[in-house]
Amino acid sequence: MPESLKFHFTPVDEAHADEKNVHEKASTDVADTIDILKKEFPDGISDVVVYAGEYTVFVTRDSLVEICTALKETLGFSYLVDLAGVDRFTEDAPRYEVYYCFVNIHAKKRIRLKVSLDEDDPVLPSITRLFKAADWNERECYDMLGIQFEGHPDLRRMYMPEDFEFHPQRKEFPLLGIPGSLPLPPRTPEGGLTMDPFAAARQGSPVKSYQEPESEF
Amino acid sequence: MDSATGYLTTTVDAVVNWARSNSLMPMPMGLACCAIEMMAFGGPKYDVGRFGSEAMRFSPRQADLMIVAGWCSYKMAHAIRRVWDQMADPKWCIAMGACASSGGMHRCYGVVQGIDNFMPVDVYIPGCPPRPEAVIHALMDIQEKIRNEYSVTNDYSSGSPHAELAQPESARLTADGRDLSLNGSGLVHA
Amino acid sequence: MSVATPYHDQDAIFSFWPRHNETLLKRLESKDAWLSTERGLDVSRIEDALEHEMTLNIGPQHPATHGVLRCVVKLDGERIEKCVLDIGYLHRGIEKLAESKTYQEFMPYTDRMDYLSPYANNVAWCMAVEKIANVEVPERAQWIRMIMCELARISSHMLWLGVGLMDAGAVSVFLWTFQGREDLYNIFDEVSGARFTVSHSRIGGLASDLSPKAIEMIQDFAIRYEGIIQGWQKLLNRNRIWIDRNKDIGVISADEAIQLGLTGPNLRGSGVAYDIRTFEPYLKYEEVDFTIPLREEGDCLARYHIRVEEMLESIKIINQCLEQMPEGPIRTDDAKKAYPSKDEVYYSMEGMIHDFMYTETGVAPPKGVASYHAIESPKGELGFYLESDGTGCPWRARLNAPSFTNLQGLESMMEGHPVADIVVLIGSIDPVMGEADR
Numbered sequence: 109m110p111e112s113l114k115f116h117f118t119p120v121d122e123a124h125a126d127e128k129n130v131h132e133k134a135s136t137d138v139a140d141t142i143d144i145l146k147k148e149f150p151d152g153i154s155d156v157v158v159y160a161g162e163y164t165v166f167v168t169r170d171s172l173v174e175i176c177t178a179l180k181e182t183l184g185f186s187y188l189v190d191l192a193g194v195d196r197f198t199e200d201a202p203r204y205e206v207y208y209c210f211v212n213i214h215a216k217k218r219i220r221l222k223v224s225l226d227e228d229d230p231v232l233p234s235i236t237r238l239f240k241a242a243d244w245n246e247r248e249c250y251d252m253l254g255i256q257f258e259g260h261p262d263l264r265r266m267y268m269p270e271d272f273e274f275h276p277q278r279k280e281f282p283l284l285g286i287p288g289s290l291p292l293p294p295r296t297p298e299g300g301l302t303m304d305p306f307a308a309a310r311q312g313s314p315v316k317s318y319q320e321p322e323s324e325f
Numbered sequence: 326m327d328s329a330t331g332y333l334t335t336t337v338d339a340v341v342n343w344a345r346s347n348s349l350m351p352m353p354m355g356l357a358c359c360a361i362e363m364m365a366f367g368g369p370k371y372d373v374g375r376f377g378s379e380a381m382r383f384s385p386r387q388a389d390l391m392i393v394a395g396w397c398s399y400k401m402a403h404a405i406r407r408v409w410d411q412m413a414d415p416k417w418c419i420a421m422g423a424c425a426s427s428g429g430m431h432r433c434y435g436v437v438q439g440i441d442n443f444m445p446v447d448v449y450i451p452g453c454p455p456r457p458e459a460v461i462h463a464l465m466d467i468q469e470k471i472r473n474e475y476s477v478t479n480d481y482s483s484g485s486p487h488a489e490l491a492q493p494e495s496a497r498l499t500a501d502g503r504d505l506s507l508n509g510s511g512l513v514h515a
Numbered sequence: 516m517s518v519a520t521p522y523h524d525q526d527a528i529f530s531f532w533p534r535h536n537e538t539l540l541k542r543l544e545s546k547d548a549w550l551s552t553e554r555g556l557d558v559s560r561i562e563d564a565l566e567h568e569m570t571l572n573i574g575p576q577h578p579a580t581h582g583v584l585r586c587v588v589k590l591d592g593e594r595i596e597k598c599v600l601d602i603g604y605l606h607r608g609i610e611k612l613a614e615s616k617t618y619q620e621f622m623p624y625t626d627r628m629d630y631l632s633p634y635a636n637n638v639a640w641c642m643a644v645e646k647i648a649n650v651e652v653p654e655r656a657q658w659i660r661m662i663m664c665e666l667a668r669i670s671s672h673m674l675w676l677g678v679g680l681m682d683a684g685a686v687s688v689f690l691w692t693f694q695g696r697e698d699l700y701n702i703f704d705e706v707s708g709a710r711f712t713v714s715h716s717r718i719g720g721l722a723s724d725l726s727p728k729a730i731e732m733i734q735d736f737a738i739r740y741e742g743i744i745q746g747w748q749k750l751l752n753r754n755r756i757w758i759d760r761n762k763d764i765g766v767i768s769a770d771e772a773i774q775l776g777l778t779g780p781n782l783r784g785s786g787v788a789y790d791i792r793t794f795e796p797y798l799k800y801e802e803v804d805f806t807i808p809l810r811e812e813g814d815c816l817a818r819y820h821i822r823v824e825e826m827l828e829s830i831k832i833i834n835q836c837l838e839q840m841p842e843g844p845i846r847t848d849d850a851k852k853a854y855p856s857k858d859e860v861y862y863s864m865e866g867m868i869h870d871f872m873y874t875e876t877g878v879a880p881p882k883g884v885a886s887y888h889a890i891e892s893p894k895g896e897l898g899f900y901l902e903s904d905g906t907g908c909p910w911r912a913r914l915n916a917p918s919f920t921n922l923q924g925l926e927s928m929m930e931g932h933p934v935a936d937i938v939v940l941i942g943s944i945d946p947v948m949g950e951a952d953r
Contacts, residue, residue, distance in 0.1 A: 353578075354576065355582070356582070356583060356604075356605060357582070357605060357627065357630065357948075357949050358626075358627050358630035358711075358712065358949065360582070361630055361631065361674070361711065362710070362711075364674075364693065365693065365696070365697070365700075365710075368689075368690065368693040368694075368696075368697070369690045369693055369694050369697070370693075370694070370697045383577070383578040395605075395949075396605070396607060398603075398604060398605055398606055398607060398952075400532065400603055400604050400606065401575060401583060401604040401605070403531050403532065404531065404575050404576055404583075404604070405576075407531065408576055430623060430624070430627075431607045431612070433607055433608045433609075433611060433612050434608055434611070435606045435607040435608045436607045453712065454710075454711075454712065456710060
């Protein structure tokens with residue numbers, strides 16, 4: 109393969125760890141919680157990244173449920189705020205990431221977990237047994253990125269109709285969609301479905317109802 | 326009008342059109358942000374009751390003007406079309422806002438790029454969202470359109486008076502775009 | 516053009532998303548079967564299914580669903596046995612759209628998420644970008660943002676009140692609250708030039724300062740509407756019909772609310788004091804004095820009380836902001852991080868180049884970083900999770916929509932109530948589908 113030309117649209121800044129972010133919040137400083145987690149799950153936590161005072165804890169897939177249980181039951185992070193997936197779209201590293209945002213309402217703390225997933229095996233254990241709030245978020249993640257959640261009671265699509273077969277948040281899905289994947293209603297009373305999303309531009313306007321042929325009855 | 330005898334001559338068309346145009350009952354297909362401006366259009370300040378259209382009918386069978394307000398997703402398109410098919414003739418449609426007219430700023434996989442891809446539209450309103458004044462203007466345009474229609478003399482809803490109308494459009498239209506089937510019926514084809 | 520797709524035979528008559536409806540019904544049936552065994556119900560009642568059982572489909576086009584929410588409910592007589600919600604009828608994929616826009620370009624899309632309070636969304640987006648790109652915001656801009664956020668909260672709650680009462684059968688309150696909204700529209704119009712899709716906030720500050728006339732209008736609004744909102748309270752707080760429709764309807768306990776992930780007034784109505792304004796204070800909320808209304812009951816009436824009291828608190832905040840607001844610049848003076856002022860653009864070469872550059876690429880956060888910032892929008896916690904790849908467009912922009920999380924709780928809230936309470940319940944949750952469907 110020929111070496112691709114390296115081209116950046118803008119000069120890329122690297123993150124400076126020592127730079128003080130003016131929007132840092134006290135609530136995201138969870139260093140002591142992470143220490144506890146590290147002690148309890150030495151193999152479960154692969155990395156901890158800090159940016160803008162926010163800690164992102166990378167956990168392995170096998171220990172995700174255990175860590176969530178510990179967060180909920182012993183550390184007080186009982187409120188799931190957000191759950192979503194990210195498509196990294198790279199070849200060299202795990203392609204998908206799913207992040208979980210938990211809040212401890214009484215201690216006023218916020219923590220973020222992240223799990224990396226391979227492209228060939230985008231399966232995660234569901235945490236709906238622990239947090240009911242994860243239900244719709246996991247369904248949305250499945251709809252948008254095609255990540256399967258094992259043990260989810262009702263893994264249907266969240267937004268798109270079941271008749272659709274793609275996962276639009278993936279980077280390879282074109283922004284304008286795939287023509288013909290979502291049919292439009294027929295343009296004539298007896299006609300077939302419109303598979304062309306730009307039918308108005310190519311086929312004239314739809315018939316008016318008074319143009320229909322005489323009734324046989 | 327003759328004041329001594331007290332009668333008035335007019336055409337049936339004029340009376341019917343006058344009645345129709347001043348009592349349009351909108352079916353608010355409120356989908357997104359434009360629906361809020363549509364509420365303002367029916368609300369106290371802009372008061373569309375002045376134009377006889379304050380009675381919003383949420384049942385398609387009681388309405389004759391559909392206002393599609395907001396972007397229309399592919400998933401919703403079939404519901405809109407079904408509601409439109411349930412409305413009784415004669416009926417008119419306003420595509421309110423850029424999204425309903427052409428997809429607008431939402432040029433992406435979920436949004437139909439203009440509702441005229443699957444249903445006929447009479448008036449398009451630009452704006453994102455249009456101000457209520459613009460919606461009132463569109464309503465007045467529809468009224469104008471109704472007043473210029475031949476509602477009884479050429480009532481196509483109970484079958485076409487012209488056999489030619491059943492022909493495909495290509496057979497009826499002349500090279501310069503005139504409609505042969507309408508000749509002699511008094512219709513001026515613009 | 517014909518692309519062969521499964522499930523769609525071009526010649527067959529299309530029923531409404533055939534496979535989608537099938538799975539929806541299957542879900543309803545499976546939920547029903549599970550509930551019957553769980554509740555130990557008599558199976559023999561299935562035999563006389565025609566007597567009193569009914570599956571009812573409400574929406575997506577229904578005036579009481581506040582947009583295009585679809586509920587499929589299984590009724591036993593008049594009681595709701597089971598409910599399955601179906602959303603996505605407004606889905607357009609703004610998260611995907613954001614990936615192809617620069618940070619500043621995405622601003623108008625945030626207006627159209629929660630279109631009852633666009634200013635709050637603008638501020639949420641700006642603050643999320645400012646956090647990931649580390650942009651400082653001048654004092655005065657923060658105070659103005661706060662004022663406008665609180666006005667947005669009032670406007671959202673006003674529409675909720677009017678429409679909610681219309682669902683319960685009282686049309687006149689809609690006309691009154693809409694008059695209030697028209698007054699607010701006039702303020703937004705004066706401030707930004709648009710009635711409600713304002714796009715007035717900018718990354719690193721604001722588009723323009725408040726004019727003296729706008730400040731006068733806001734002061735006037737705050738004075739007049741304190742009394743008017745109290746008047747609404749007088750009308751409704753002891754209104755027999757309103758109380759009967761709302762009391763003990765859709766009760767959610769504090770534990771359940773946390774489990775279901777409710778946010779905003781719905782969570783506070785159950786007695787959980789979680790409000791981002793005090794949880795992790797942003798803007799200048801630490802410097803003003805206000806209380807957060809809290810109720811223990813967890814029913815629709817509690818949620819009503821909280822929203823109306825929040826409107827009064829907002830007016831209190833606005834009055835303090837107007838007093839404490841300092842003079843000064845409204846946008847940060849760093850051409851890499853915010854638009855230069857119009858004076859610079861028109862009268863200096865560098866200013867114009869910076870303006871072009873900012874429109875072309877805009878602010879570029881460091882490569883490979885991620886951050887999350889949330890504000891308390893009228894509906895609850897509205898957060899943006901951003902990931903950057905070092906260019907001017909976000910690699911991933913995730914919207915944590917409060918309406919979405921709140922709707923999740925609606926299914927279990929509905930079960931066991933009469934069918935007439937559906938409209939009141941949907942109203943009290945206050946979902947906006949543009950936001951929930953992303």
